[in-house]
Amino acid sequence: MPTERPPHLTPTVFLVRSLSRHTRCLLAFAGISVGTTEAWARPTGPRAFCETYADAPECMGRSVTCNKCHLSTQPVAWNAYGGAVFAALGGGAFDDNIAAALVSIEDDDSDGDGLSNREEIELGTDPGDPLSQWMPRPTPEGAENPSYAIGEYDPSYAYKRVRLLFCGASPSYKEARAFAELDGEAQLAAIHDALAECLESDFWIDEALTSLAHPKIRPVKALGAETDVLISGYKITLADYQWDYRLWQYLLSGDRDARELLTAQYHIGRDDAGNWQRIDGTIPNPPMGFGGGQLLAPEHRAGMLTTQWNLLLNIMFAAVPRVAAGHAYREYLGLDLSLSQGIRPVAGEPLDIDAKGVDAAACAQCHSTLDPLSYAFAYYEGIDLKNLSRTGQYRPERPTERIPGWDEAQPEFVVLDRKVENLVELAQQMAQSREFQRNLADMFFVYAVGHEPLPDELEEFDAVWTAMPADGYSANRLLHRLVDTDAFGVP
Amino acid sequence: MIMRILLRSLLPVLALASGCRDGDAGGTEDTGADEVQRAQRGELQWKRNAALQRDLMRALELPEDGVCNELGRGSCTREIHHIALGAADPLRIGLYEPLPDTLVSTPIVLDRVVMSACVNRADLDRGGAPVVFTELDFGEAAPAPEDEAFAATVTALYRRLLSRDPEAHELTTLGGLTVDDAGEPVSAHEFAVLACFAIGTSSEFLFF
Numbered sequence A: 001m002p003t004e005r006p007p008h009l010t011p012t013v014f015l016v017r018s019l020s021r022h023t024r025c026l027l028a029f030a031g032i033s034v035g036t037t038e039a040w041a042r043p044t045g046p047r048a049f050c051e052t053y054a055d056a057p058e059c060m061g062r063s064v065t066c067n068k069c070h071l072s073t074q075p076v077a078w079n080a081y082g083g084a085v086f087a088a089l090g091g092g093a094f095d096d097n098i099a100a101a102l103v104s105i106e107d108d109d110s111d112g113d114g115l116s117n118r119e120e121i122e123l124g125t126d127p128g129d130p131l132s133q134w135m136p137r138p139t140p141e142g143a144e145n146p147s148y149a150i151g152e153y154d155p156s157y158a159y160k161r162v163r164l165l166f167c168g169a170s171p172s173y174k175e176a177r178a179f180a181e182l183d184g185e186a187q188l189a190a191i192h193d194a195l196a197e198c199l200e201s202d203f204w205i206d207e208a209l210t211s212l213a214h215p216k217i218r219p220v221k222a223l224g225a226e227t228d229v230l231i232s233g234y235k236i237t238l239a240d241y242q243w244d245y246r247l248w249q250y251l252l253s254g255d256r257d258a259r260e261l262l263t264a265q266y267h268i269g270r271d272d273a274g275n276w277q278r279i280d281g282t283i284p285n286p287p288m289g290f291g292g293g294q295l296l297a298p299e300h301r302a303g304m305l306t307t308q309w310n311l312l313l314n315i316m317f318a319a320v321p322r323v324a325a326g327h328a329y330r331e332y333l334g335l336d337l338s339l340s341q342g343i344r345p346v347a348g349e350p351l352d353i354d355a356k357g358v359d360a361a362a363c364a365q366c367h368s369t370l371d372p373l374s375y376a377f378a379y380y381e382g383i384d385l386k387n388l389s390r391t392g393q394y395r396p397e398r399p400t401e402r403i404p405g406w407d408e409a410q411p412e413f414v415v416l417d418r419k420v421e422n423l424v425e426l427a428q429q430m431a432q433s434r435e436f437q438r439n440l441a442d443m444f445f446v447y448a449v450g451h452e453p454l455p456d457e458l459e460e461f462d463a464v465w466t467a468m469p470a471d472g473y474s475a476n477r478l479l480h481r482l483v484d485t486d487a488f489g490v491p
Numbered sequence B: 001m002i003m004r005i006l007l008r009s010l011l012p013v014l015a016l017a018s019g020c021r022d023g024d025a026g027g028t029e030d031t032g033a034d035e036v037q038r039a040q041r042g043e044l045q046w047k048r049n050a051a052l053q054r055d056l057m058r059a060l061e062l063p064e065d066g067v068c069n070e071l072g073r074g075s076c077t078r079e080i081h082h083i084a085l086g087a088a089d090p091l092r093i094g095l096y097e098p099l100p101d102t103l104v105s106t107p108i109v110l111d112r113v114v115m116s117a118c119v120n121r122a123d124l125d126r127g128g129a130p131v132v133f134t135e136l137d138f139g140e141a142a143p144a145p146e147d148e149a150f151a152a153t154v155t156a157l158y159r160r161l162l163s164r165d166p167e168a169h170e171l172t173t174l175g176g177l178t179v180d181d182a183g184e185p186v187s188a189h190e191f192a193v194l195a196c197f198a199i200g201t202s203s204e205f206l207f208f
Helices: A011-018 A021-029 A045-052 A081-091 A096-105 A117-123 A153-166 A175-182 A184-198 A202-217 A243-249 A308-317 A322-333 A361-379 A398-402 A422-432 A436-447 A454-463 A475-482 B002-008 B011-019 B049-060 B078-079 B106-127 B149-164 B168-178 B188-200
Strands: A070-073 A076-078 A267-270 A276-279 A414-416 A419-420
Touching: A011 A076, A021 A175, A045 A096, A045 A322, A070 A117, A070 B002, A076 A081, A153 A184, A153 A202, A153 A436, A175 B188, A184 A475, A202 A243, A202 A322, A202 A436, A202 B049, A243 A267, A267 A322, A308 A322, A308 B078, A322 A361, A322 A436, A361 A398, A361 A422, A414 A422, A419 A422, A422 A436, A436 A454, A436 A475, B049 B106, B049 B149, B049 B188, B078 B106, B106 B188, B149 B168, B149 B188
Parallel strands: none
Antiparallel strands: A070 A076, A267 A276, A414 A419
């Protein structure tokens, strides 16, 4: 260990580089921060990682989190891989040197689990966590299973799953017999015929699809159209989330373009026979209710993001609607900022435009991404107790009214590293993103298979969702691809 | 009486739970020597509340409210025990997604729902034109295992609940449900309920 610090190294870097590799690992595992004032977690790190390893499973339509390198970001502490990256940076400027630093330690095995960092990155496990491993599935052993085709795509198994998941009931004895009598190719065709039929069923559209929408819509009966709360004869309905459910059901069925979940400027009604009815223009609130219509002018609409219900529930009284932005980012891109997912800091942010203290170091890591998303929502009214009819309306003067300093600050609206002019453009960027495609496919994968894609399923999963543009962004076609995967059909 | 027989019905349930069907009357023994291939992925899903209700409705030809109604207060699968059966409940309790795991009460609820459906079907068949238990004489004792009525009843249940025919060893196993602990024949109604319950709570019916 050298005893004198070279002048080009800061004290922190000198100390870290002087330690043996194993000692650095021990420090990192113990959660010990060896940093001083320079030892910050870098919010640009996840983006840099995925720029270096764009084809890594964790970077396909998503991004790594701070946990890739850190045990903690506040106070900062590294895992074994993060410690190695820190040392490899050699005190150089982070953004300028991170790519080279990552490459320089690819052949190392930072966590000592037997796989190199590069191998773990390609596999999708954590190079800084020895417990993050993937064991290949065992080769089937024993006598041939008379009931299932173990280790290969089993059409009968897949057929039953299709019927249960998408039609809501198993095939009958007669149907199962008829299926069994088909040859291999005909069985595969029958699976898709059954799926096509199921995707038009009441079960799929009115039960299963509706269930998948709950976390996105988050209905509250007391505030919705079904409320039994009355004030002076007025129902307390503040908004009707059934508009949200119908738009969701409509766009995820019938081979429609799922991107319109974020770009639709119309709403969907349904007649007594169950037929969809597209409604353009504004929709007044029903009589004797405070809300329940769709008063927002169509040109300011962005699908599910600007329904009266979504704006009511997620903006409420907020001047800077961070909850609305975070909710959209999480539910439609699969990036949960509270879990450090999708960190893409914007230079100069957060401005802390409403003096909430979000520019503190511990907050800025996420708010440098969240706040530039949130500003575009500030023009939309959540709840104004003096003007309840404003709920869900676009008011260009709202930011200036609610946020002192808005005009001087002139904040920029940014999503996924792209600057946009308004919420409609922001939603369009989201709808075009790989994150949107992957998130939608992930929702259906978890529904159909029962878990998130595992390392040996990622290749076929990625093939499913990256086909969405060629498939016209149809959820139905995505599901047809999904039931062909080994993840779905191999017992 | 019926509870004792019910306990004994666990035997065929365990046999069915192996999910392995072979042609031998003795079933599959876990000796390791002739063990069949196990699922490589082992990722079966369980029928949640809607699928369970729909499958019982289809198999036993019961109306929606004929599967299981808890003390007349509401549907077991839709309103009372739906959380334990893997459903969400966004409007009443703000549960937007199903719980990630089964609850302690889930197996009990599954038993409760299937038992209710089986009892309801047996009662309907006993009181009117039979639909499922067409070969049973509800005024008599259960048929002996070698009787045609026994095989026909079990076969009908297998076809309705599992969409396949029973195998020889499964018929043998279910034959134990025709008599009580003392070896005396149970009633045809008791046999109908027990056979239906044993097959309807098998792993093969509950998982896919």
